[in-house]
Amino acid sequence: MADLKQERAVRTRNLIMRAAAELFDEEGYEGASVSRIVKRAGVTLGAMYFHFDSKQDLAREVMNAxxxxxxxxxxxxxxxxxxxxxxxxxxxxxxxxxxxxxxxxxxxxxxxxxxxxxxxxxxxxxxxxxxxxxxxxxxxxxxxxxxxxxxxxxxxxxxxxxxxxxxxxxxxxxxxxxxxxxxxxxxxxxxxxxxxxxxxxxxxxxxxx
Amino acid sequence: MADLKQERAVRTRNLIMRAAAELFDEEGYEGASVSRIVKRAGVTLGAMYFHFDSKQDLAREVMNAxxxxxxxxxxxxxxxxxxxxxxxxxxxxxxxxxxxxxxxxxxxxxxxxxxxxxxxxxxxxxxxxxxxxxxxxxxxxxxxxxxxxxxxxxxxxxxxxxxxxxxxxxxxxxxxxxxxxxxxxxxxxxxxxxxxxxxxxxxxxxxxx
CATH class of the missing domain: 1.10.357.10 (Tetracycline Repressor, domain 2)
Structure with a gap:
């Protein structure tokens, strides 16, 4: 049960990273708003802020991946x-x-x-x-x-x-x-x-x- | 007389290029407004647009210098x-x-x-x-x-x-x-x-x- 939860968390995190990467690639940092990132990832704003402190934190993770x-x-x-x-x-x-x-x-x-x-x-x-x-x-x-x-x-x-x-x-x-x-x-x-x-x-x- | 005029034109152009370079270096393209560039260069807006078509034209000249x-x-x-x-x-x-x-x-x-x-x-x-x-x-x-x-x-x-x-x-x-x-x-x-x-x-x- 805990494993399933963790697996889902990893999947959600990856979805957000992927959507953010696509938007950062296409439009740069300023062009990619958090609302568009969560929309493209198909996750809630809550999920986004559970995994990442801020847009900058998310950008840092993408940058260093x-x-x-x-x-x-x-x-x-x-x-x-x-x-x-x-x-x-x-x-x-x-x-x-x-x-x-x-x-x-x-x-x-x-x-x-x-x-x-x-x-x-x-x-x-x-x-x-x-x-x-x-x-x-x-x-x-x-x-x-x-x-x-x-x-x-x-x-x-x-x-x-x-x-x-x-x-x-x-x-x-x-x-x-x-x-x-x-x-x-x-x-x-x-x-x-x-x-x-x-x-x-x-x-x-x-x-x- | 024509030489003197041309010399002055070259000097004005160089002043604008120099002021623009300083501002582009310090604040990037967006941060450097034309009004601040002419102010720093000590020239009129007319002089600026006599020598350069636009801020982008000026940036191009600086970039390629x-x-x-x-x-x-x-x-x-x-x-x-x-x-x-x-x-x-x-x-x-x-x-x-x-x-x-x-x-x-x-x-x-x-x-x-x-x-x-x-x-x-x-x-x-x-x-x-x-x-x-x-x-x-x-x-x-x-x-x-x-x-x-x-x-x-x-x-x-x-x-x-x-x-x-x-x-x-x-x-x-x-x-x-x-x-x-x-x-x-x-x-x-x-x-x-x-x-x-x-x-x-x-x-x-x-x-x-």
Missing amino acids: QPYVIEPLLKSSGLQRLVDITLVWAHRLQTDPMLRAGVRLAVEQDRFGMHDSTSFEGWKDIMVSHLEVARAEGNLREGVSTEEVAQFVVGACTGMQLYSQLVTGREDLMERTCAMWRLLLPALVAPDADHAIVVDPDFGKASQC | QPYVIEPLLKSSGLQRLVDITLVWAHRLQTDPMLRAGVRLAVEQDRFGMHDSTSFEGWKDIMVSHLEVARAEGNLREGVSTEEVAQFVVGACTGMQLYSQLVTGREDLMERTCAMWRLLLPALVAPDADHAIVVDPDFGKASQC
Whole structure:
């Protein structure tokens, strides 16, 4: 009985997050009113405020949910995992409202009085942990700072999608992501790495499961 | 007499651009009203509309002025020039309102109905031309696409400053810019290049003339 209740609560919370993400993606933070979010989610205002303190709290949750959309789709490890994260991200940013809203809110958060670096720092920490695996396996070039690489990749991806959005509506984002790795891998892969790193644009698409 | 008049017109135009840049930087596009811009510039509303069709036109000019702030400060060429552009940019982004407003407007332009990639594409074209010099001198690694590199650097810088702004108010932007070049240069510099590329954070500061 308690389990059923909890399951329903999780479902309601997800419905609200999803509806909010869709509206934040389409219209930005200001454009998405709480009344429209609850209407689209098909829940009551009471349910909304049971799960989230405020619209800003809800926006923060959506903004910081990006890794939870992508990480469960992946199995690779080390440096390959870093590459795969960005390929799946580049692909899903075309269609996944949770991801699109997350990126939009992260970039625009100053406008609605938020100053939360979790979405950047969260990705960075995840990437550092995968890079540390690459290091432990002896596949990372000596002298490379895992912190520096992770920080750079997160920043580069943020700007890359903004630029791509402006020029092609993100249609060339996958191409740009592959170009990034062509430029970065020579500095990252140890000369005696035990396997090659594959940068396959189709991998990003295939993982859309 | 005509020269004097033209000189005065250029000065007035620059005053308006400067006042607008300061207000766009401090308060964003919406926060900067035309009446406050002309007041700060010390010019009449007539002068403003003589030089600019609208506030959006003025914002576009400020947004696309970034290269004119930086390029005249530099003398180097080829790949070194690319590095120097980013170092001076990283430094001056701390203090120069024209640059700060330009970057802010470029990122936020969607909000005020603008969709102009000139500030990205303009930088990209400049960087391609410097990279072509590096290629002609035989200093660029074979197989490197100058278009791809320029596009990537512009996007990476955009995201890097957003991330740095959020975490340290851009205080670590110079450090991040140097890290970018540590990661990129191995893929870019030809093995038999005739000179080493210097990534010197103090160069960015010294150029503040």
